[in-house]
Amino acid sequence: NAGVTQTPKFQVLKTGQSMTLQCAQDMNHNSMYWYRQDPGMGLRLIYYSASEGTTDKGEVPNGYNVSRLNKREFSLRLESAAPSQTSVYFCASSESRSTQYFGPGTRLTVT
Amino acid sequence: RKEVEQDPGPFNVPEGATVAFNCTYSNSASQSFFWYRQDCRKEPKLLMSVYSSGNEDGRFTAQLNRASQYISLLIRDSKLSDSATYLCVVNFMTGGGADGLTFGKGTHLIIQP
8 A cells, every 4th residue: 555645746836836736545534634834833734625525724725725536636736836835745644533644745845 | 722832842862761742732622642753854654642541652651631731752762763853643622624633843852872
């Protein structure tokens, strides 16, 4: 089992560009999450999906959109990237309210 | 308000020593607690869950004090490989909003040879 996979691992964008971060899990989990991690800020929840077909905002949703494409995949889209979105993005999955398993992260720089 | 507070450190500890750090949480209705470990430039990984009666996993002991709203992690006979950031995680079972897991900002531990 690969667990949780994320692509790309690294990305550099110019301000105003758009991109989609991909996440997939092979553990048959219902819940999936997107976090960002910034120095000194810890992990902050952007969006989550409790089950296929549902998504909800987390702590810092502004500037992002998500799609729960199917049970395996949960993507995060930046429509118009801003320097404030420079961060490390982690996707995670879990069997609701239990241990979360994280992907390896995407390091995004917006110039 | 859902808050999880940790001393960011760094804790510099000689190899073989015992080290302990605490984490406080804001909501007495919290139901489940975890310690995650995060290595530099890697993803967080579950270290251990924390049970009401306290629990041990090898050199690691986790304890919960509901009355004072804190959890602790004790590492005995520390190894160089224990150097990492330790994240305190609380499941605030308050309903509504996100799935309930709130992460502390982490405590940075450095084991020195």
